[in-house]
Amino acid sequence: MVVDKSQIWFRALTVALVCLSALPWARAEGISVSASVEPREISVGQSAVYTLRLVNTRTAPDLDPPEVEGLVFDSPGRRSMTNIVNFERRDELQLTFRVTAEEEGVYRIPGRTLSLRGEDYPVNEVVLRVTPMDASLRSLFELVLELPERPLYIGEAVPATLKLRLREDVRASLGGAPERKGEAFVQSEWPREPRQGTETVDRRRYRFAAWDVVLNPVRAGTQPLRYRLPLVYENPDRMERDFFGRPRPRQERATLTTGTLEIEVRHPPAEGRPEAFRDAIGRFEVDAALSDRTVRTGEPVTLSVSLTGRGNFERMGAPEIGEAPGWRVYPPRTRFEADDSDPRGLSGTKRFEYLIIPENEEVTLVPEFTFAHFDPDRGRYYTTIFDAEPVEVLPGIRTGLAARDFRPANGPGRELAPPATLRPIKSLSGTWRTRLTPPVATAGFWAGALGPVLALGVLSVWLRRRERLRSDSRHMRLRHLTRAARDNLALAEEAARSGNAPAFYAAAQRTLQETAARWDAEHRQPHSLVEHEVRELLRKGGGDDELDTFAATVFQISDAGKYAGALVENRDIAEDARALRDHIARLSRNSSRA
Amino acid sequence: MKIRPILLTLLCLAAVFTAPTSAATDRGEAERLFQTGNVYYGEGRFEEAREAFEQALAFGHSPAVHFNLGNTWFQKGDAGRAILHYMRAQALRPNDPDIAANLRFVREAAGVEAPPAQPLAAFAASLPRAAWTALALGGFWTAAFAFLVFPRIARAGLLSRLTGGLALAAALTALLALAADRAHTGLGVVLAPEASLRVAPTSGSPSEATARAGEVAVVRESGERFHNVRFPDGRSGFLTREEFEPVHRR
Structure with a gap:
């Protein structure tokens, strides 16, 4: 048997194509999952990569990073690949987490169970050793948190500074914003730009970047607090060569931490706490002034209390006015003027302006008040008492200015001062509603509300049209003619499609x-109009020469067919049908414009 | 005489008026829980009061329940949830001075600022929402009647057109107020004492800023586990559903 050479090639190509098309169905082994970390040993501040390898699957569940105290995991990255060896396909999906060590130690990244396609697959535990930061690295930079060297108190506004020190010859840039870990503290926002400068520590010159913030301890006890800061730096102690062979410092990454600081947080001591203590913690000087010492019954005077100093102005409550028989006391209006020299806004003056109104002429003394604060540096309370001061109250002149008619100075449009106490609960439940969201905010409400209006609109248009048809004979005739012309146009097009020339020209x-x-003012029957009348009327309706010629042709062919039985020859019926449709459409446009 | 339409109308009306019977039972239970909560609150048993008020909310919403629940949460030391419930109470009854006073008080105590006032907020709050809704619908229907129906049954004169125009203007004004009020429905409150604003909706995502309990933010998007929020000062990010709750639950 002789086999053509081209046939051999054809067969070989077919086999190759069949093999290639079978590749996607090549047998895959079962799924396996494993974890690894590279490198297995790093120093504090350095990073390793924790990898989960999922073999023979292309899908993986959404995984949260592992949680290991002392290690920080970034969001995962994904990489997938497929290898085909000896017709065996191997899919591999890698989930990688960048892990940074904050403290030395041996860390076990725990195993877990992954659920894939309804089956569970165990993931092995891996061990990461973290050695102390290299001494040479430690000499390059450090991250420190500067806090008062004493216990901190709940409610206190603690000035804190996170400071990054860099050896003068180290060039570095931040790899991200500083991060804090410590749930027992609330911190003010990071400043937009850190404060920068130079300083000498242990006879060594450093450049520094400092973030001045305020910490508010919220939980008592020994509380952990830690800051971390990613850094990209050029290590002058490790040189490498660039493309041209010139030496240059190697660029490296590190995550600096302050280490876990154990901070003692206390409640302000209960012992010796004055009754008048309203959570003011800091150092303050108190001053008070009365706007007028001679006042009439029912007229307001302002008692201004100023607290100047440094402390938790945001959280402190207003000094409490003591028993004030004969006085009506309104909640104070509060203002704070920050000291510009303090970037943290902890220093300044807070003013409480109480509106007080004598209710009768027997009042001779302004009510006394007491202010108490806790000094965290000295660990003790201080109380300032402002004694009742004499005031002269004259009879009211205008009877209309009774105390109950008084409107406070902070009227509508301005933020009212908060009340001194919480207003009591309500005893009546009032109206109950099924939904918190108002019905007006739902689409169903508006559909229900506006639907009938739309229906009404449609009904109105329909009624108007019906009435016009009844009362306007011209409108009715035009509507009838338009429909009749449309129907005949459809018949003509149908005849043209089926190649029935006599039917087409009759319908046309x-x-x-x-x-x-x-456009016939005499309202004659359409079928009684002869050729020249139709052409005249079409010209009246805006028809051009082309339409005139077309109408003449249609009439001639149609009449010839009807009366003489003449055959239509050499006419492209489809072309005439298209021309008829275009002419009628143009005339309709002219008509509707008119 | 057409009997069928009349019968159908009567049946519909009967269905509408008999439906509230079961609702009335629920209201009775809600009322009982509300009063129970008040008793517990008076005795200083705030945890029991909270439970009673929250059980009452399962049957419906009332500004008083949310207000009392706000007081309860504040007494329990949770300013975030207190502010959330005051805002819910305020959404139901915008003009209540007690709600406004306690909201200011708790914000001052928690050291958080009120969100900047929305444009036309004071105007929208000048009438209850139900009144605006009634005005919008009444105005709309009056205008529809004046412009669409009246000319069909009688000769439309200047008076009917003027009435229609005024009704339409009233309806549009009320719609404007409702739209201004609607802006509040996208707000939410931070509940956690200090919440990290994550840059992505994953628990391992880094955070760029923090938010304090009681701060109010606009909910841009809500997912299964996270809300994407934006604060008035420009801070934005993702907070978990435990850390943040919209004022109007969807």
Whole structure:
């Protein structure tokens, strides 16, 4: 048997194509999952990569990073690949987490169970050793947190500074914003730009970047607090060569931490706490002034209390006015003027302005008040008592200015001062509603509300049209003619499609007659209009020479067919059908414009 | 005489008026829980009071329940949830001075600022929401009647057109007020004492800023586990559903 050479090639190509098309169905082994970390040993501040390898699967569940105290995991990255060896396909999906060590030690990244395609697969535990930061690295930079060297108190506004020190010859840039870990503290926002400068520590010159913030301890006990800061730096102690062979410092990454600081947080001591203590912690000087010492009954005077100093102005409560028989006391209006020299806003003056109104002439003394604060540096309370001061109250002149008619100075449009106490609960439940979201905010409400209006609108339009048809004979005739012309146009197009020339030209003639009749002032029957009348009327309706010629042709062919039985020859019926449709459409446009 | 339409109308009306019977039972239970909560609150048993008020909310919403629950949460030391419930109470009854006073008080105590006032907020709050809704619908229907129906049954004169125009203006004004009020429905409150604003909706995502309990933010998007929020000062990020709750639950 002789086999053509081209046939051999054809067969070989077919086999190759079949093999290639079978590759996607090549047998895959079962799924396996494993974890690893590279490198297995790093020093504090350095990073390793924790990898989960999922073999023979292309899908993986959304995984949260592992949680290991002392290690910080970034969000995962994904990489997938497929290898085909000896017709065996191997899919591999890698989930990688960048892990940074904050403290030395041996860390076990725990195993877990992954659920894939309804089956559970165990993931092995891996061990990461973290050695102390290299001494040479430690000499390059450090991250420190500067806090007062004493216990901190709940409610206190603690000035804190996170400081990054860099050896003068180290060039570095931040790899991200500083991060804090410590749930027992609330911190103010990071400043937009850190404060920068130079300083000498242990006879070594450093450049520094400092973030001045305020910490508010919220939980008592020994509380952990830690800051971390990613850094990209050029290590002058490790040189490498660039493309041209010139030496240059190696660029490296590190995550600096302050280490875990154990901070003692206390409640302000209960012992010796004055009754008048309203959570003011800091150092303050108190001053008070009365706007007028001679006042009439029912007229307001302002008692201004100023607290100047440094402390938790944001959280402190207003000094409490003591028993004030004969006085009506309104909650104070509060203002704070920060000291510009303090970037943290901890220093300044807070003013409480109480509106007080004598209710009768027997009042001789302004009510006394007491202010107490806790000094965290000295660990003790201080109380300032402002004694009742004499005031002269004259009889009210205008009876209309009774105390109950008084409107406080902070009227509508301005933020009212908060009340001194919480207003009591309500005893009546009032109206109950099924939904918190108002019905007006739901689409169903508006659909229900506006639907009938739309229906009403449609009904109104329909009624108006019906009435016009009844009362306007011209409108009715035009509507009838338009419909008749449309129907005949459809018949003509149908005849053209089926190649029935006599039927097409007869229908086209009727279409032209019904269209022309729209402009017939004598309202004759459309079918009674003869050729020249139709052409005249079509010209009246805006028809051009082309339409005139077309109408003449249609009439001639149609009449010839009807009366002489003449055959239509050398006419492209489809072309005439298209021309008829275009002419009628143009006339309709002219008509509707008119 | 057409009997069928009349019968159908009567049946519909009967269905509408008999439906509230079961609702009335629920209201009775809600009322009982509300009063129970008040008793517990008076005795200083705030945890029991909270439970009673929250059980009452399962049957419906009332500004008083949310207000009392706000007081209860504040007494329990949770300013975030207190502010959340005051805002819910305020959404139901915008003009209540007690709600406004306690909201200011708790914000001052928690050291958080009120969100900047929305444009036209004072105007929208000048009438209850139900009144605005009634005005919008009443105005709309009056205008529809004046412009669409009246000319069909009688000769439309200047008076009917003027009435229609005024009704339409009233309806549009009320719609404007409702739209201004609607802006509040996208707000939410931070509940956690200090919440990290994550840059992505994953628990391992780094955070760029923090938010304090009681701060109010606009909910841009809500997912299964996270809300994407934006604060008035420009801070934005993702907070978990435990850390943040919208004022109007969807």
